[in-house]
Amino acid sequence: xxxxxxxxxxxxxxxxxxxxxxxxxxxxxxxxxxxxxxxxxxxxxxxxxxxxxxxxxxxxxxxxxxxxxxxxxxxxxxxxxxxxxxxxxxxxxxxxxxxxxxxxxxxxxxxxxxxxxxxxxxxxxxxxxxxxxxxxxxxxxxxxxxxxxxxxxxxxxxxxxxxxxxxxxxxxxxxxxxxxxxxxxxxxxxxxxxxxxxxxxxxxxxxxxxxxxxxxxxxxxxxxxxxxxxxxxxxxxxxxxxxxxxxxxxxxx
Amino acid sequence: xxxxxxxxxxxxxxxxxxxxxxxxxxxxxxxxxxxxxxxxxxxxxxxxxxxxxxxxxxxxxxxxxxxxxxxxxxxxxxxxxxxxxxxxxxxxxxxxxxxxxxxxxxxxxxxxxxxxxxxxxxxxxxxxxxxxxxxxxxxxxxxxxxxxxxxxxxxxxxxxxxxxxxxxxxxxxxxxxxxxxxx
Numbered sequence: 001x002x003x004x005x006x007x008x009x010x011x012x013x014x015x016x017x018x019x020x021x022x023x024x025x026x027x028x029x030x031x032x033x034x035x036x037x038x039x040x041x042x043x044x045x046x047x048x049x050x051x052x053x054x055x056x057x058x059x060x061x062x063x064x065x066x067x068x069x070x071x072x073x074x075x076x077x078x079x080x081x082x083x084x085x086x087x088x089x090x091x092x093x094x095x096x097x098x099x100x101x102x103x104x105x106x107x108x109x110x111x112x113x114x115x116x117x118x119x120x121x122x123x124x125x126x127x128x129x130x131x132x133x134x135x136x137x138x139x140x141x142x143x144x145x146x147x148x149x150x151x152x153x154x155x156x157x158x159x160x161x162x163x164x165x166x167x168x169x170x171x172x173x174x175x176x177x178x179x180x181x182x183x184x185x186x187x188x189x190x191x192x193x194x195x196x197x198x199x200x201x202x203x204x205x206x207x208x209x210x211x212x213x214x215x216x217x218x219x220x221x222x223x224x225x226x227x228x229x230x231x232x233x234x235x236x237x238x239x240x241x242x243x244x245x246x247x248x249x250x251x252x253x
Numbered sequence: 254x255x256x257x258x259x260x261x262x263x264x265x266x267x268x269x270x271x272x273x274x275x276x277x278x279x280x281x282x283x284x285x286x287x288x289x290x291x292x293x294x295x296x297x298x299x300x301x302x303x304x305x306x307x308x309x310x311x312x313x314x315x316x317x318x319x320x321x322x323x324x325x326x327x328x329x330x331x332x333x334x335x336x337x338x339x340x341x342x343x344x345x346x347x348x349x350x351x352x353x354x355x356x357x358x359x360x361x362x363x364x365x366x367x368x369x370x371x372x373x374x375x376x377x378x379x380x381x382x383x384x385x386x387x388x389x390x391x392x393x394x395x396x397x398x399x400x401x402x403x404x405x406x407x408x409x410x411x412x413x414x415x416x417x418x419x420x421x422x423x424x425x426x427x428x429x430x431x432x433x434x435x436x
Binding site: 087088089091093094097150151152153219229232236241243250 | 310311342343346349350353354355357358359360361362363364365366367368369371372374375378379381382385386389401402405406409
């Protein structure tokens with residue numbers, strides 16, 4: 001019964017960011033994130049009741065409702081993309097191409113793995129399915145974060161907390177699910193404490209970063225940089241090749 | 254079980270660190286960077302100046318001349334200094350190109366007509382420069398500037414010979430070549 005206090009702390013932790021955002025009137029700025037968090041809160045409260053009232057129904061309910069979080073998590077990634085790149089149409093265009101590529105690759109892998117002839121008839125467990133969907137999410141989020149870093153997109157404290165917190169949550173979930181799948185019931189005991197422990201850390205990140213409204217900084221518009229992309233790109237490439245040429249000529253003299 | 258927890262913790266810390274490093278990597282410090290125009294000078298005078306420096310840096314004539322005139326210790330110190338200057342030159346070129354590339358990313362991120370394919374080409378050019386300069390840096394640090402230059406010359410000749418052999422073996426029917434040369 002030692003997990004009951006952890007559970008209660010988790011419920012309190014999940015309710016703090018939405019309550020604080022509601023108080024400070026910025027709950028509408030991150031709709032998907034707060035929808036996600038409130039759905040998780042509702043689910044956990046429901047599971048908590050079921051666990052004591054009808055313990056036999058708990059595992060079934062746990063795995064069936066797990067997918068609501070997975071679907072809303074996709075919305076969270078989409079929200080991060082929309083908010084962060086709203087002022088950067090160039091990076092947004094690159095992000096669309098990159099995310100489409102990553103999605104096709106990871107989701108294609110997921111489909112091939114699940115619909116191949118060998119495993120067509122195999123009854124897949126909810127754990128395997130969740131693991132595969134989490135892999136898709138991790139790949140998408142990692143591609144998005146890499147793009148933010150590549151184009152030096154400022155995220156602001158709120159969005160940074162959401163993205164990094166969710167990234168940490170996904171990664172720890174992935175590791176947990178993989179170990180649970182590989183080791184089976186022997187890992188169950190560790191998993192009972194490890195998963196909530198990681199989740200507490202994620203909740204702490206979210207509470208800290210979303211304590212007050214810190215929007216994404218607006219870029220300083222420099223009119224002289226409103227240039228023709230093709231010409232600018234060509235100039236960069238010429239300068240890069242010139243540098244390479246100079247390096248080569250320097251050593252060949 | 255303890256080992257598993259250690260492995261798990263290590264993975265989480267490694268992933269967290271990689272995210273942190275990615276975040277730091279993207280920060281553009283305009284003050285630390287040259288301006289776009291000053292980043293890579295295109296004036297012929299600057300280029301001639303660079304040619305003069307590199308001609309002397311990577312040539313073995315001075316070292317050969319000094320070898321008979323001064324003590325071994327002085328020759329060694331001369332080589333060390335020359336290596337240090339050559340490494341500094343390569344480092345400076347790398348910094349300039351990094352600044353140019355950073356400026357490019359910072360400027361194009363707001364451009365609506367950005368082309369992902371062209372961006373990949375720019376990234377490829379940048380990476381090829383980084384690999385080439387990194388290799389040169391390593392060679393200079395290990396072998397010294399004149400021996401490194403000899404090695405570069407030798408590898409260029411070998412590459413040209415290989416290219417000629419390939420061209421003879423596989424005649425190109427309708428090659429599509431994109432040539433961008435510095436003016």
